[in-house]
Each structure stands twice: as C-alpha cells, then as structure tokens.
Amino acid sequence: MLSKKQARAFFLGGTLVTFLIFIGLTIYSFSKGNDQTNRENLTADVVRGKEIWESNNCMGCHTLLGEGAYYAPELTKVVDRLNIRYDGNGEEVIKSILMSPSPWQLNGRKMVAYGMTEQEAGDVIAFFKWIGKIDLNGFDRVISPLAKEKMNK
Amino acid sequence: MKYKSQKVAYWFFALSMLLLVLQIVYGFVMGFARIGFDNLHEFVPFNVARAVHTNLLVVWLLSGFMGAAYYIIPEEAQRELVNVKLAYVQLISLALVGVTAIVGFHFNIWEGRKFLEIPRPLDYLVVVNVLLFLGLILTTLFKGKRQTTTALVLSMGLLFAALLYLPGMIPFDSQVTDSFFRWWVVHLWVEGVWELIMGGILSFLLIKLTGVDREVIEKWLYVIVGLTFLSGVLGTGHHYYYIGVNKIWIIVGGIFSALEPLAFLAMALFAVNMYRKGEKKHPNKLALYWTLGAAITSFVGAGLLGFAHTLPQTNIYTHGTLVTAMHGHLAFWGAYGMIVLAIISYSLPNLTGRKLYDSSRGRMAFWLANIGMLGMTVAFGVAGVAQVYLERKFKMDFMLVQKEIAIHFVVLVLCASIFATGIVLYIIDFYKHGRPTDEALEINE
Numbered sequence: 001m002l003s004k005k006q007a008r009a010f011f012l013g014g015t016l017v018t019f020l021i022f023i024g025l026t027i028y029s030f031s032k033g034n035d036q037t038n039r040e041n042l043t044a045d046v047v048r049g050k051e052i053w054e055s056n057n058c059m060g061c062h063t064l065l066g067e068g069a070y071y072a073p074e075l076t077k078v079v080d081r082l083n084i085r086y087d088g089n090g091e092e093v094i095k096s097i098l099m100s101p102s103p104w105q106l107n108g109r110k111m112v113a114y115g116m117t118e119q120e121a122g123d124v125i126a127f128f129k130w131i132g133k134i135d136l137n138g139f140d141r142v143i144s145p146l147a148k149e150k151m152n153k
Numbered sequence: 154m155k156y157k158s159q160k161v162a163y164w165f166f167a168l169s170m171l172l173l174v175l176q177i178v179y180g181f182v183m184g185f186a187r188i189g190f191d192n193l194h195e196f197v198p199f200n201v202a203r204a205v206h207t208n209l210l211v212v213w214l215l216s217g218f219m220g221a222a223y224y225i226i227p228e229e230a231q232r233e234l235v236n237v238k239l240a241y242v243q244l245i246s247l248a249l250v251g252v253t254a255i256v257g258f259h260f261n262i263w264e265g266r267k268f269l270e271i272p273r274p275l276d277y278l279v280v281v282n283v284l285l286f287l288g289l290i291l292t293t294l295f296k297g298k299r300q301t302t303t304a305l306v307l308s309m310g311l312l313f314a315a316l317l318y319l320p321g322m323i324p325f326d327s328q329v330t331d332s333f334f335r336w337w338v339v340h341l342w343v344e345g346v347w348e349l350i351m352g353g354i355l356s357f358l359l360i361k362l363t364g365v366d367r368e369v370i371e372k373w374l375y376v377i378v379g380l381t382f383l384s385g386v387l388g389t390g391h392h393y394y395y396i397g398v399n400k401i402w403i404i405v406g407g408i409f410s411a412l413e414p415l416a417f418l419a420m421a422l423f424a425v426n427m428y429r430k431g432e433k434k435h436p437n438k439l440a441l442y443w444t445l446g447a448a449i450t451s452f453v454g455a456g457l458l459g460f461a462h463t464l465p466q467t468n469i470y471t472h473g474t475l476v477t478a479m480h481g482h483l484a485f486w487g488a489y490g491m492i493v494l495a496i497i498s499y500s501l502p503n504l505t506g507r508k509l510y511d512s513s514r515g516r517m518a519f520w521l522a523n524i525g526m527l528g529m530t531v532a533f534g535v536a537g538v539a540q541v542y543l544e545r546k547f548k549m550d551f552m553l554v555q556k557e558i559a560i561h562f563v564v565l566v567l568c569a570s571i572f573a574t575g576i577v578l579y580i581i582d583f584y585k586h587g588r589p590t591d592e593a594l595e596i597n598e
C-alpha cells in the first residue's frame with residue numbers, strides 16, 4: 001500500500017516536473033518563429049486602442065478572442081463583419097457607435113454611450129484590425145463572416 | 154473552539170456572508186437585463202454588474218478562506234494566533250479595499266481584464282493585506298507545537314495564491330500576452346492552488362467529522378493535491394487554444410486538462426469513503442451535508458462540466474459562449490462556495506457555544522441553495538447549447554440568437570430565486586447562532 005511519504009513525493013515531484021515543462025513551453029511559444037501573436041504589427045494606435053478597450057471594461061459585455069462576457073457580440077472580426085453588412089462602411093458604423101452621445105440600442109440591448117472623440121474611436125478600430133489579423137488556430141473560421149458567406153452558398 | 158484567538162474567524166465569515174448577498178443582488182441585475190429589464194442601465198450597466206458580481210465572488214471566497222485559516226491553523230498548530238489585533242486590522246483593511254474597488258467600478262475606475270478588474274494601485278494594497286495575513290498565519294504555524302499536513306497544505310495554497318496574483322499585475326501592450334498571463338492567475342488559482350485550500354479545509358473537516366485516523370486522511374490529501382498539479386498546471390493550455398498562441402497548447406492543454414477531473418473525482422471518492430469508514434458520527438449533521446456536498450458538487454461542476462468543453466474539438470465551438478457560464482457557476486459554487494459554507498457550519502457552533510446542529514432551517518438552506526443552483530446551471534446550459542448551434546454552427550447573428558434564448562433567462566431568474574431563498578435561510582441560521590464568546594471554550598466536545 002502507498003505510504004504517506006510516497007504520496008508526498010508524488011505531490012512534490014509531479015508539481016516540480018509539470019511546472020518546469022510549463023515554463024519551458026511558455027518560453028517556446030513566445031520565441032522567434034513560434035510566436036503567432038501578431039506582435040510585429042503593434043503600433044502606437046493599437047496600443048492606445050487597447051488602453052481604451054481596457055479602461056472602459058468593454059470586456060464586461062463583449063467577448064474578444066472568445067474572452068469576456070456573453071451579453072454583446074464577439075468583436076474579434078468585427079470590422080470585416082460590419083463591412084459585409086454595411087457595404088464596406090464597417091469602420092464608419094463602428095465610429096458612430098463609439099462616438100454616439102446616447103446609448104446605441106439597435107437590437108434592443110443598450111450599450112454604454114461613450115461619446116468618444118474621432119481620434120479615440122480610430123484607435124479602437126486600429127486595435128480591432130490588429131486583433132483581426134492574429135492567427136487563432138482556426139477559431140476565426142467559426143466566428144468570422146467569411147465562414148458565414150461560405151455556408152450560405 | 155480551543156483557542157480564544159479563533160474568534161476572529163467569525164468576523165471573516167460574517168463579512169463573507171454580507172458580500173455573498175451583494176453578489177447575488179448584482180446577479181439578479183444581470184439576469185433581469187437579459188430578459189429586457191435593463192432599467193438600471195444608466196447607473197449599473199451590464200459590465201458594472203458583472204465586474205461587481207465576479208469580484209464580490211472572489212472576495213467573499215477569500216474572506217471565507219481566511220476565516221477558515223484563522224480557525225484551523227491555531228487548532229492544528231496547538232497555540233493561540235500570534236497577534237489577534239493585527240488579524241482585526243487585516244479584516245478591516247480587506248473590507249475597505251474590497252468596498253473601494255466595488256464602488257470604483259460604478260465610476261468607470263477599473264481595468265477591463267476579466268476577473269482582475271481591480272485597478273493597479275489597489276492591487277498593491279491587496280498585496281500588503283495578503284502579506285499581513287500570511288505573516289500571521291505562517292508565524293503561528295511555525296511557532297506552534299506541530300505542523301500537520303493539513304495545515305501545511307492549507308497554508309501552501311494560501312501562499313501560492315498570493316504569489317500567483319503577481320503575474321496579473323505585469324503590464325503588456327499586446328492583448329494576447331495580457332490574456333496569456335491573466336490565466337496564470339485565474340486558471341492556476343481555481344484549477345491549482347485553490348484546490349490545495351479546498352483540500353486542506355476538506356481534510357480538516359473530515360478528521361473532525363468522521364474520526365478517521367489523521368494519517369490516512371492526510372495521505373490521500375497528498376495524492377489529491379498531487380493529481381491537481383500534475384494535470385492542472387499544463388492544463389492551463391485549455392485557455393490557450395484559440396487566443397493567438399502556438400498550436401503546441403492544443404495538444405498539451407487538451408491532454409492535461411482532460412485529466413483534471415481526476416483530482417475532483419478523487420476528492421469526491423475520498424470524502425464519501427472517509428464518511429463510510431468513520432466510526433465517530435459527529436452530531437453536526439449540517440456541516441457534514443455541506444462537506445460531502447462540496448466534494449460531490451465540485452466533481453459535477455468542475456470535473457464533469459469542465460470536461461464537457463475542454464477538448465479542443467469542442468472548445469472551438471463553445472469558447473466564449475454561455476456554455477462557459479454554465480460551468481463557471483456550478484464549479485465555483487460546488488468547489489469553493491460550498492466548502493466555505495461547510496467550514497462555517499462546522500465552526501459556528503464551536504465559536505458561539507450554540508449547538509444548532511441540525512435545524513430544519515439549516516437543512517432547507519442546503520437543499521434550496523443546491524436545487525436552485527442546479528436549476529441555474531441547467532438554464533445556462535440549455536441557453537449555451539442553443540447558442541452554440543444557432544450562432545456557431547448555423548451562423549445566425551449574435552443578437553438574433555440572444556432573442557431566441559431569452560426565455561431561458563426567465564428560468565434562470567426563477568431558479569436564482571430558489572437559490573437566493575436558500576442563502577437567506579443560511580444567513581438567518583448564521584445570525585441565530587449569536588456572537589462568538591469565550592464561554593464557548595468550555596462547552597466543547
């Protein structure tokens with residue numbers, strides 16, 4: 001029968017080994033050639049966009065990269081999606097939503113009225129476009145409008 | 154109770170109950186918003202309600218864990234807490250930091266990072282607070298007469314939980330890296346070090362309630378926490394499948410996260426077997442209900458419902474849908490909510506000297522809360538599966554799908570009312586125990 005000492009060795013040994021592998025894999029996945037986070041295209045606009053995204057807790061209603069809340073639409077491919085729906089005017093529509101002084105509620109659910117400046121809205125769009133170009137291991141095909149087009153044909 | 158200083162635990166438990174009530178209130182705000190009654194939008198928009206709901210959850214659980222530690226550590230180490238005054242200072246500062254953060258959320262002062270919305274400056278105060286807590290607990294433990302495995306595992310869990318808070322404070326420019334390290338906090342907490350805390354509390358309760366030999370119980374405790382880390386650390390990969398990092402995580406995360414339910418299965422089997430084996434039948438039946446309930450419900454909520462969406466082939470469709478919310482509720486409730494209520498049910502009679510061991514109100518509280526939460530899980534689950542099919546498989550528009558599934562949120566709110574009734578009864582029971590008193594030192598077993 002297993003003794004308490006052996007049980008403790010199993011705990012300590014297992015923890016140490018998996019933890020070291022975990023650190024190793026983390027370094028591996030951010031090393032050159034394996035990094036697919038689209039880091040090379042990070043611009044000042046994108047970073048400012050991310051700050052606006054964060055300081056307003058947009059993730060408290062929306063998902064992005066599948067993370068966040070489930071109250072409002074996934075925004076990973078939002079520019080593409082709205083371009084299809086509004087004949088290439090996706091960016092304009094996003095701007096008007098973000099700059100609107102009263103809550104946007106096209107589909108019944110209210111969004112917070114942020115009343116952003118044109119510059120701020122532009123930064124957020126830059127952020128969305130950057131997000132849209134990340135290699136998501138196929139997740140983008142499940143949520144993107146292009147997949148939808150294919151389905152309908 | 155055996156040591157006067159254990160009394161401080163009572164106040165952590167009381168704070169915990171207060172915050173639980175508030176968490177539920179904000180849950181209802183979201184539930185109603187989803188069925189079209191978003192009347193509070195101007196003051197409490199959905200994202201405020203959500204941040205408050207999940208942060209209060211974390212704080213009431215932490216306050217419960219801290220109370221558990223202040224109760225368990227003196228008893229295990231066989232000495233008084235090193236400094237009781239500082240423990241009260243820690244309690245008050247925890248409450249202040251928590252309340253400040255929650256109030257700030259209402260004024261757009263936060264970081265939009267799921268579960269870690271507390272802004273950076275307050276993070277530092279959290280760190281100071283937790284350091285004070287750890288200092289008190291660890292010095293008590295190491296100055297004590299003995300260092301039991303139960304006490305060591307519990308303290309190790311608390312210490313690692315504090316250390317793992319730090320990666321969440323590093324700033325990143327890239328959303329992907331930000332998210333990557335956010336999971337070091339969120340995932341490695343709930344599927345790692347918090348399981349040590351749960352295991353430590355569970356083991357303490359089983360020793361007290363079943364009378365099974367400490368050596369046997371603590372041996373299995375090591376096996377359980379061993380399984381936890383063996384699967385849970387690399388299991389972090391199940392959050393890395395589709396957020397923009399290397400494919401290696403699809404394989405590693407897929408395999409190891411699929412093993413994670415084993416730790417929860419072991420926990421459930423362990424609790425049930427020790428109960429069967431135990432000679433001593435402790436009269437505190439309510440504590441036993443909550444203890445076994447936690448072990449079993451955590452297996453269902455975390456183990457089974459976690460497994461249901463952890464394979465990459467499934468997760469590509471369920472990632473970021475209400476299926477996740479279904480699992481999140483039963484997992485948090487079963488594993489951490491119920492273990493906190495278990496230690497409270499066990500320790501209250503000992504702290505106050507009132508042996509309300511088996512009131513019918515206490516039983517009703519247990520059953521209503523659990524039936525309500527199961528109902529909520531089903532409601533989230535049905536809504537989630539429908540969402541996956543309509544939105545992800547048939548490519549219907551997000552908002553149209555939301556209109557289709559709104560009916561399930563009516564069911565959610567109904568079940569949430571049953572749940573909330575159970576919690577109210579639990580708190581009435583808590584209140585009826587009265588205040589902790591030194592007289593309880595003598596009335597003990």
Ligand code: HEM
Nearest residue numbers: 343391410413455459460462463472473477481484485488
């Ligand atoms: C007590 C333990 C657990 C708790 C409290 C818990 C809680 C949660 C929560 C709150 C989320 C949502 C996180 C977010 O999107 O920010 C989540 C996600 C997830 N959990 Fe757990 N969980 C537990 C255990 C498990 C286990 C054992 C498994 C696997 C077998 C699992 C599998 C998953 C998966 C795959 C996701 C990601 C869902 C998605 O892609 O949207 N969980 N969990």
Ligand code: HEM
Nearest residue numbers: 069070071177180181183184477478481482485486490569
């Ligand atoms: C009256 C009871 C409750 C109601 C009506 C309720 C409702 C909700 C709603 C509507 C959400 C947001 C889902 C979304 O983003 O659309 C949510 C999130 C959440 N709630 Fe509750 N809740 C209640 C109680 C609880 C309890 C008792 C717990 C824990 C023990 C809990 C844990 C969570 C967690 C972890 C999340 C985040 C889930 C995720 O992101 O996947 N809730 N809740």
Ligand SMILES: [Fe+2]
Nearest residue numbers: 340344389391
């Ligand atoms: Fe996880």
